[in-house]
Amino acid sequence: MPLISEPIATFSPLYEQIKAMILASLQSSEWLPGSVIPSEMELAARYAVSQGTVRKAIDELAAQNLLVRRQGKGTFVATHQEDDWQYRFLRLEPDSGGRIHLKSQFLACESIKADLSVAKLLKLKMGDPVIRIERTQSTARKPIVFEEIWLPETRFIGLTLSSLNAWPGPMYGFYEATYATHMVRAEEKIKAILADQVLSSHLQLPLSAALLSVERVAFTYGNKPVEVRHARYDTSEQHYENKLN
Amino acid sequence: MPLISEPIATFSPLYEQIKAMILASLQSSEWLPGSVIPSEMELAARYAVSQGTVRKAIDELAAQNLLVRRQGKGTFVATHQEDDWQYRFLRLEPDSGGRIHLKSQFLACESIKADLSVAKLLKLKMGDPVIRIERTQSTARKPIVFEEIWLPETRFIGLTLSSLNAWPGPMYGFYEATYATHMVRAEEKIKAILADQVLSSHLQLPLSAALLSVERVAFTYGNKPVEVRHARYDTSEQHYENKLN
DNA sequence: CAGTGGTCTAGACCACACT
DNA sequence: GTGTGGTCTAGACCACTGC
16 A cells, blocks of 8 residues: 555644634734724635634634624724723732722833843843833822833833823733734733832832732733733732632 | 513523533533533434534533533543643642642541631521631642631531542542532632741741732532632742733 | 624534544 | 544524614
């Protein structure tokens, strides 16, 4: 029996290829956050497949929160500028219930060279230029969060303290509006730590208070890491809420 | 214009009703964790709908991790006894990477009356009988976790220290095998706290070390809470890992 | 009203597992 | 080979939105 050509590339269903093409359009900013994408019928024609196949592709992208379906209106590119999405990645909740409302105060914004750890997380080379931001977030009563944020400078050109202070809403809305960068998902590593001098003064807590340390890496389309964030939370009157499914 | 009869009951698609019926079969233990459920064709006949409708119902239940599809074999009821599921709700990971392996030591198992907070979380009345368990979990080097667990006694009749110690694997496998109780999802509230006398001795840490406090409520089918768990983690060499989507 | 996504069906064929 | 889930199609009809 003669050798048969191997199925090297394992079987890839049509709808996966459609997903990839839709993703490419998102990644290339052909369709911007908040806008409608073409109807299922149009996409079916464009890709020369049936509506059902487009449907399955969109279903999965919607399940990953990349697209949002709205019956009667169309399918939209997900955006952090919507009301429901303002707090999509904020897991802090008051112990007493309800939603937390925080006011930002930016303390610093400087251009520095990436150290080894930040470079690794952002998939840059050590020494590549990054922007480092410092801020606190406060309730009506006291500061609750102290954060350091690192961004690759090549993607966030011209970002300054004053541009940050001029922006009213959450940072992920700012990234979207100003730098066409939409955050898709994030990974967090959480530890308990003791407040040091710097943290205790920023958060108005005694030295050696217990704090929650949250190291986040956030990704855009195509699993590209574009933000590193190291937050410390005062969890004495609020907590980090997580749902396990 | 005369009043029109209101659409009180909002439209409910067929596949939602099928989902509900499948859920009922899971809840009533007609199909047990780990076993196959009838094929899509059989279910389609049983519920008198098309295969595609059954398919959509199963798809959604599989997305919620209640069912597991295996091509060529059938659709199975999800179980914590599978290898991949042993650690489904354990988010602790070593800072150095890899999987953590923990050995349990049960310290206590007593029948008590529910206090207000546990009763609320388990949707019982204050004073109802609950089982309270205490344990530590250790790596090869040192204890990492101290946990208190509360279970409604009516569902976990005859649970004793020795039955716990006789079980080799994770507790959710034990609940399944012994009490036909499968955990579907959980909610956790996380805080940073300081070690007190008791915690510092159990975890072999100095007094006032920082610890992660994790309060979990776990639910079976039908959103029924059946376990409350208050864990404290030593996060000096491991962290709580979370993915935000 | 037309256009969008949402549901449901029926049928053909493919990929995988077991025997 | 037989039976399972997985993919793809085509067409009908429903529900919601906005003109």
